[in-house]
Amino acid sequence: MFVMYGIIAIVTVVCAVILNAEPDGYMSDCPGMYHNTSISEETRRTLTVQVMRPTRSWLGRSDRTCSLSLEGAACVEDHIDLKTDTLIMISGYLDASFSPVVQTMVGPYIERGINVIVVEIFPVLVRTYPIAARLTRPFGIILGEFMAELTRRGLHPHRIQMLGGSLGAHIAYYAATKYHQLTSYKPARLTGLDPAGPCFRHLPRSQRFNSDGALQVDALHTNIDGFGIADASAHVDFYANGGLNKNLVMVVYCHHLRAAFYWYVATTNPTKFLAVQCASLHDARYGNCYGKQITTNVLGPRTNFTSPGIYYLPTSDNPPYYLGEKGLRKRKYGVNNYLLRTAPDKDLII
Numbered sequence: 001m002f003v004m005y006g007i008i009a010i011v012t013v014v015c016a017v018i019l020n021a022e023p024d025g026y027m028s029d030c031p032g033m034y035h036n037t038s039i040s041e042e043t044r045r046t047l048t049v050q051v052m053r054p055t056r057s058w059l060g061r062s063d064r065t066c067s068l069s070l071e072g073a074a075c076v077e078d079h080i081d082l083k084t085d086t087l088i089m090i091s092g093y094l095d096a097s098f099s100p101v102v103q104t105m106v107g108p109y110i111e112r113g114i115n116v117i118v119v120e121i122f123p124v125l126v127r128t129y130p131i132a133a134r135l136t137r138p139f140g141i142i143l144g145e146f147m148a149e150l151t152r153r154g155l156h157p158h159r160i161q162m163l164g165g166s167l168g169a170h171i172a173y174y175a176a177t178k179y180h181q182l183t184s185y186k187p188a189r190l191t192g193l194d195p196a197g198p199c200f201r202h203l204p205r206s207q208r209f210n211s212d213g214a215l216q217v218d219a220l221h222t223n224i225d226g227f228g229i230a231d232a233s234a235h236v237d238f239y240a241n242g243g244l245n246k247n248l249v250m251v252v253y254c255h256h257l258r259a260a261f262y263w264y265v266a267t268t269n270p271t272k273f274l275a276v277q278c279a280s281l282h283d284a285r286y287g288n289c290y291g292k293q294i295t296t297n298v299l300g301p302r303t304n305f306t307s308p309g310i311y312y313l314p315t316s317d318n319p320p321y322y323l324g325e326k327g328l329r330k331r332k333y334g335v336n337n338y339l340l341r342t343a344p345d346k347d348l349i350i
């Protein structure tokens with residue numbers, strides 16, 4: 001009798017744990033993440049940034065390559081007005097400053113008169129993923145020193161926005177942390193586009209992208225159990241369709257591109273990506289966020305940071321992706337209707 005009760009109790013507890021546990025996610029731990037990784041002087045000398053200044057010419061901008069070093073900061077000061085808002089962008093694994101995605105994403109910033117500094121990560125991170133993951137920290141420290149030098153030369157922290165995709169989100173965070181150590185300031189804003197999960201998932205929160213990095217930190221999660229990370233570690237965390245990307249091809253390759261596309265559309269349509277606040281990550285996953293009273297927020301430059309939390313961001317499958325006000329009503333088929341929608345909800349003769 002007691003044994004039976006015991007088993008029931010244990011099964012109940014175990015099932016409760018299993019049902020409430022979040023899936024573990026792809027490649028949570030990687031060898032060496034707790035060991036030191038450094039970037040040699042020789043490699044350091046190859047690091048560069050692409051500096052873009054808005055202009056009135058037909059191209060709309062003027063570019064220059066500067067080294068990512070203290071001397072390089074002088075080159076940046078020479079090219080842009082440090083009294084202007086500046087975006088520091090760090091793209092994802094195997095991406096490069098010259099990639100079409102990066103070049104497209106900077107467009108709306110340049111058009112709004114914002115300087116853009118794209119950190120060239122390609123030569124350093126073009127390695128196996130777990131090595132690239134280990135390099136994010138020393139890379140971020142170098143970037144933080146560079147930013148502190150820009151501030152010494154006149155770039156006010158309130159003018160600094162940082163945007164990092166996948167591994168770049170962690171680099172941006174390490175840079176912001178180093179910057180804070182050196183200047184005692186925090187950048188105004190840090191946005192993570194699907195911050196990378198593999199190799200980072202199980203690190204303590206303080207060791208990866210989190211809300212301590214800047215005065216305002218937001219994250220857009222599009223692939224939480226694959227290449228992204230589930231943890232709500234920003235001030236405002238948006239989970240696009242619950243953060244679950246059911247499209248398998250997308251999971252394998254284009255996960256951070258999806259986040260980049262949404263962000264690009266959001267920077268040009270700052271009121272359209274409406275999201276609904278959820279009580280927990282679990283609720284966000286399944287879109288259980290449509291109670292009687294909903295609290296909303298918006299992805300992009302107009303995110304309301306006085307309303308922090310976890311948000312479910314419903315999107316459509318095709319550009320321009322946003323649902324606007326329609327997204328504030330619960331979906332007929334629930335959150336992840338990609339699979340359901342492929343069969344019509346009516347009699348079928350084939």
Ligand SMILES: *[C@@H]1O[C@H](CO)[C@@H](O)[C@H](O)[C@H]1NC(C)=O
Binds near residue numbers: 034035036
């Ligand atoms: C990493 O390097 C620092 C300083 O160089 C040292 O204090 C620390 O013990 C090293 N950690 C490991 C795991 O080797």
Ligand SMILES: *[C@@H]1O[C@H](CO)[C@@H](O)[C@H](O)[C@H]1NC(C)=O
Binds near residue numbers: 305306
């Ligand atoms: C931002 O959120 C706060 C707190 O929920 C709310 O009072 C305020 O009206 C919101 N601001 C905008 C512009 O929606």
